[in-house]
Amino acid sequence: MSSITEKNADDGRSTRWEEHRTARRLELALAARKAVHIYGTDISMDVIANYAGTSKSIVYRYFVDKTGLQTAVAEAVMQQIHEALHGAAQRAATPKEALHAMVDSYLEMIEHSPNVYYFITRDAPGLPLLDSMNEVVALPFAHEMKVPQADAAAWAAGAVGFVRGTGEWWLTYIGQPQHPTRAELAESITTWLWNGPVKQLARSKTTRITSP
CATH class of the missing domain: 1.10.357.10 (Tetracycline Repressor, domain 2)
Incomplete structure (x- = not known):
């Protein structure tokens, strides 16, 4: 019974994390879109991260590279x-x-x-x-x-x-x-x-x- 409860708890945490990750990814993509609209297509990942109020490493964590961000x-x-x-x-x-x-x-x-x-x-x-x-x-x-x-x-x-x-x-x-x-x-x-x-x-x- 305990193992089933633990498994359900793990599944619940995994689902919440995935939902959070999806929402955060969309949030960053929309921020990047606004930054590109303002600063142009040559914008750097540093400027995008700064506009989104986060660090470049966080942006790379969600998108891997600039092409991944463009896709999003x-x-x-x-x-x-x-x-x-x-x-x-x-x-x-x-x-x-x-x-x-x-x-x-x-x-x-x-x-x-x-x-x-x-x-x-x-x-x-x-x-x-x-x-x-x-x-x-x-x-x-x-x-x-x-x-x-x-x-x-x-x-x-x-x-x-x-x-x-x-x-x-x-x-x-x-x-x-x-x-x-x-x-x-x-x-x-x-x-x-x-x-x-x-x-x-x-x-x-x-x-x-x-x-x-």
Whole structure:
């Protein structure tokens, strides 16, 4: 009986420690995100630790290295993007409006903090931030337009890459004369995507894309 009680106590302590570690890790990742937003992508781990009110050794204890920290920040940002895109799609009255809302939400995110965006993409090659957006973008269209999931997924992969490339071009030249506003670019991207493959998918709902 004593051994069972001790085991349960150990399990309870282990669970509480894991919960504490997860919460602390998220807390540090969010602090790092704010620090990057303020100080830029070249920020050192010392500055991040100081901004978080802790030591660099504590940061390394939770993330091992800077890439690990970038991954954690990317996960937090991705969660926000998921929520924003899902919310945008749910509030829209039509699939086209959902597309526009999702594009605008994405552009708003990168416009708000280019430093954070580049910290988790350009400065950390291989992080699957944008790849994980594919499913978020594809699901509403697979449901609303009744197209095969494979077709929607293929389109979403191309659409996310297109939006990412266009968005990064926009960030590079933002503020220059005759450069489109976020609203103008969101409208253009929506039109380009909608009048291209999306419209075709809507017309041929049962056509499947097969690999050669």
